[in-house]
Amino acid sequence: MSNQARTVDPGLALQRLLAVAVLLAVWQVVVFSGVLPSMTPGVVEIAAAIGSTITSAVFWASLGKTMLAALSGWLIAVAAGTGLGLLVGSLPRLDRSSSILIDFGRSFPVLALMPVVIMMLGSNTRMEIVVVALSCLWPVLVQTIYGARRQEAAVVDTVRTFRIPKLLWFRRVLLPGAMPFIATGIRISASISILVAVGVEVLSQAPGIGRQITLAQQAQHWDKAFAYLFFAGLVGWGIALLLQTAEARLLKWNRQANG
Amino acid sequence: MSLQTAHSPARRATEQLMQVRGLTMSYGSGAAENKILQDLDLDVRAGEFVSIVGPSGVGKTTLLRCLSGLLAPKAGTISVGGQQITGPHPDLAVVFQDYSRSLLPWMSTRENVAFPLQGKGMGKAERNALADRNLAAVGLAGQGDKYPWEMSGGMQQRVAIARALAYNAKVLLMDEPFASVDAQTRFDLEDLVIDLHTNLGVTVILVTHDIDEALYLADKVVVIAEKPATVVDVIETNFGEVRDQVETKADPRFAEARARILHRLRDH
Ligand SMILES: Nc1ncnc2c1ncn2[C@@H]1O[C@H](COP(=O)(O)OP(=O)(O)O)[C@@H](O)[C@H]1O
Ligand SMILES: [Mg+2]
Numbered sequence: 001m002s003n004q005a006r007t008v009d010p011g012l013a014l015q016r017l018l019a020v021a022v023l024l025a026v027w028q029v030v031v032f033s034g035v036l037p038s039m040t041p042g043v044v045e046i047a048a049a050i051g052s053t054i055t056s057a058v059f060w061a062s063l064g065k066t067m068l069a070a071l072s073g074w075l076i077a078v079a080a081g082t083g084l085g086l087l088v089g090s091l092p093r094l095d096r097s098s099s100i101l102i103d104f105g106r107s108f109p110v111l112a113l114m115p116v117v118i119m120m121l122g123s124n125t126r127m128e129i130v131v132v133a134l135s136c137l138w139p140v141l142v143q144t145i146y147g148a149r150r151q152e153a154a155v156v157d158t159v160r161t162f163r164i165p166k167l168l169w170f171r172r173v174l175l176p177g178a179m180p181f182i183a184t185g186i187r188i189s190a191s192i193s194i195l196v197a198v199g200v201e202v203l204s205q206a207p208g209i210g211r212q213i214t215l216a217q218q219a220q221h222w223d224k225a226f227a228y229l230f231f232a233g234l235v236g237w238g239i240a241l242l243l244q245t246a247e248a249r250l251l252k253w254n255r256q257a258n259g
Numbered sequence: 260m261s262l263q264t265a266h267s268p269a270r271r272a273t274e275q276l277m278q279v280r281g282l283t284m285s286y287g288s289g290a291a292e293n294k295i296l297q298d299l300d301l302d303v304r305a306g307e308f309v310s311i312v313g314p315s316g317v318g319k320t321t322l323l324r325c326l327s328g329l330l331a332p333k334a335g336t337i338s339v340g341g342q343q344i345t346g347p348h349p350d351l352a353v354v355f356q357d358y359s360r361s362l363l364p365w366m367s368t369r370e371n372v373a374f375p376l377q378g379k380g381m382g383k384a385e386r387n388a389l390a391d392r393n394l395a396a397v398g399l400a401g402q403g404d405k406y407p408w409e410m411s412g413g414m415q416q417r418v419a420i421a422r423a424l425a426y427n428a429k430v431l432l433m434d435e436p437f438a439s440v441d442a443q444t445r446f447d448l449e450d451l452v453i454d455l456h457t458n459l460g461v462t463v464i465l466v467t468h469d470i471d472e473a474l475y476l477a478d479k480v481v482v483i484a485e486k487p488a489t490v491v492d493v494i495e496t497n498f499g500e501v502r503d504q505v506e507t508k509a510d511p512r513f514a515e516a517r518a519r520i521l522h523r524l525r526d527h
């Protein structure tokens with residue numbers, strides 16, 4: 001997680017390349033060995049499918065739809081979870097009384113809510129956004145509450161003696177102080193957003209990558225299904241990387257101040 | 260240097276500024292009540308430098324927290340400029356013992372100093388200019404863009420002092436402000452606080468367990484002892500306005516005052 005190690009160690013890069021090569025080799029061996037059903041595509045077929053997918057307009061359109069739904073749901077969850085979490089975490093009485101609801105909510109299998117949401121909104125992008133937002137809300141909320149609870153006594157005294165107004169305290173003390181925790185929630189929920197968006201599309205046939213995977217599977221285009229899966233993974237990985245970099249830059253004070 | 264205009268420089272301390280009567284404080288209640296302060300009186304004149312000295316655990320931090328309005332006393336009154344205080348007050352600024360934690364690590368030193376001014380509703384340009392001037396006053400000119408964690412303990416404490424000065428309070432309350440820095444830094448900071456007191460005319464109440472420090476800094480040393488703590492002696496020092504780490508401490512009057520305080524603390 002270090003950002004001072006900008007230059008990649010060549011030995012490490014080689015090891016990582018090797019890990020990928022081993023995975024591909026194992027895949028190929030398993031396919032040849034006949035353990036998997038005969039229609040399972042080999043490495044070469046999947047590579048070819050990935051190549052043709054990149055140039056396909058349908059792919060880009062469905063990727064766009066998935067990303068839009070994931071991003072919208074995620075942003076809603078981040079805004080709501082941060083606001084609510086700061087409120088709950090900074091008000092001990094609200095914190096104590098709501099903890100049972102929050103513990104219940106975080107362990108609730110949100111995907112199981114999907115049929116209800118479909119009944120209310122139909123099998124569409126709006127429904128998908130709602131399910132994504134509900135899934136992403138909990139990590140952000142729980143992390144933010146942790147962050148807001150953890151207020152330094154010296155900071156609390158400082159804020160009191162200098163008579164900092166409530167709103168200013170909320171914005172410039174409570175929020176940044178909880179930010180390292182909030183960032184973790186944001187990162188976790190970003191991965192969840194893609195995961196849930198694709199999952200909802202697979203299950204509900206709402207438009208997007210997930211639907212394309214199901215369609216490819218039904219048409220027995222297994223190579224294509226795997227290519228789409230590959231891209232779904234790539235997107236999730238890219239987002240995680242992006243957020244990690246942003247966090248390292250924006251929360252530099254946190255690592256420096258707390259060793 | 261025109262930092263603040265509220266105080267005329269090096270004015271003779273005459274006018275009564277802060278008054279404490281019958282201050283009593285305890286933690287817990289009933290059988291578990293732990294009495295810390297009992298019937299404590301204190302008078303501070305405008306522009307005066309008062310040290311409060313007492314052994315560790317006697318209740319110095321408790322006393323300072325009461326004076327700053329952070330703790331409500333069980334009994335007694337505290338007033339500033341004739342007005343009884345019931346909580347944190349704009350005429351009081353505090354420099355905490357735990358200075359490194361009292362600075363906000365996500366703010367630059369300039370923002371840290373300017374933050375209480377933002378709370379007062381001051382505009383950005385004005386409060387940043389004021390922050391820079393106060394940073395310069397504590398010897399940190401041009402360091403406003405640094406973050407607290409990029410600075411040594413001594414420098415962080417200077418930032419905390421600059422923040423309290425910029426707040427433009429009448430009284431600066433300091434709780435063992437130099438207890439956790441090395442000896443040389445400590446001497447530098449002591450001399451800085453003497454300079455600020457002399458040049459800006461700000462009233463200082465400083466709490467310490469170090470008798471030499473209390474004597475070296477103050478116009479008046481208040482000795483507290485016993486359990487629950489009460490004032491056992493008040494000594495007006497008269498080493499003059501200009502102090503020197505070597506000469507002042509070698510002054511026979513200094514040795515005499517130190518012996519008197521040691522006796523007082525031993526007798527209680
Ligand atoms: N918040 C608190 N709750 C209960 N007891 C406390 C609290 N703060 C301090 N004390 C007790 O009060 C006594 C005086 O503490 P303190 O004022 O910190 O002394 P000093 O600053 O002189 O070392 C100590 O015995 C300490 O254990
Ligand atoms: Mg103390």
